[in-house]
Amino acid sequence: MPELPEVETVRRGLEPVLVGQRFVSVEQRREALRFPFGTDFAERLEGKCVRTLSRRAKYLRAGLSSGESLVMHLGMSGRFLISEKKSPNSETLGDYIYETHADTKHDHVVFRMSGGRTVTYNDPRRFGFMLVIDDREFDAHALFRHLGVEPLSNQLSALHLAEKACGRRSNLKSFLMDQRIIAGLGNIYVCEALHHAQLSPNRGASCLADRFGKPTVRAERLVHAIRHVLTAAVKVGGSTLRDHRAPNGDSGQFQEAFAVYGRAGAPCPRSGCRGTVKRLSQSGRSTFYCSGCQR
């Protein structure tokens, strides 16, 4: 499911449920998801208060009162479900509602919060993971050390792209998928941003820099397109293809606005363009683009 707009949607949905609340109980139902949860996973959370809930790339980070952080990644199919509680003022476990739904066999973690709600992590494919790490080790952690710039921050600039693209031999699609350059884009939003920028996914990434290493007009266009597409997607709660939902159950709407993703054979929606959306395979993943207007 989740690229930056979906993860941000989940963050916004979880924030009022987690922040300022304490973990009353943490039920870990299996040894590992993609990675082992680590020793004492539940114990390091129980009794701790959540101070902040932030997002870095496609990761969620809950900052705890203990000086540690709970890091969560949704992989391909992870989602959170929230249930209300029967008795708001009681912390008896029996008063917490564990809402049954169609897919409880993939409920891997259940958080019961002091505010009275139950937060359940469900993930059929188990490509997601959770772990608790010391805040002092966060920036140096192997998962985050090499992450590139946040695309919605002002760290994303034409100059940054030009510097990273200089001397590269990969194509634009792979370049934008590389989390060490820009962190948070995935297959959908790379395709959509390239279409918006009218750049071919096959074009070499080195087109973003001129022979002096300075950013080109294409780099400027790409930065604008990435910001535009991500901002529009966040605004409508991301894209729901299969399982993405905000924690309150709402589905995203951005799939309605896809220009190219998943639309092979359809006419290009750009006004004045008479091209057709094509699908091709790059580095083992589908790319959708219009050969008419993306050059």
Place this chain on the structure above:
DNA sequence: AAAAGCCCCTGGACGC
């Protein structure tokens, strides 16, 4: 060092 391929896992869509 960069780039390509493989793999983790499950479920849904589709063809027969």
Place this chain on the structure above:
DNA sequence: TGCGTCCAGGGGCTTT
């Protein structure tokens, strides 16, 4: 209804 095949929003690891 059942079976086989292909595909999927991510990303770490290995190989070239």
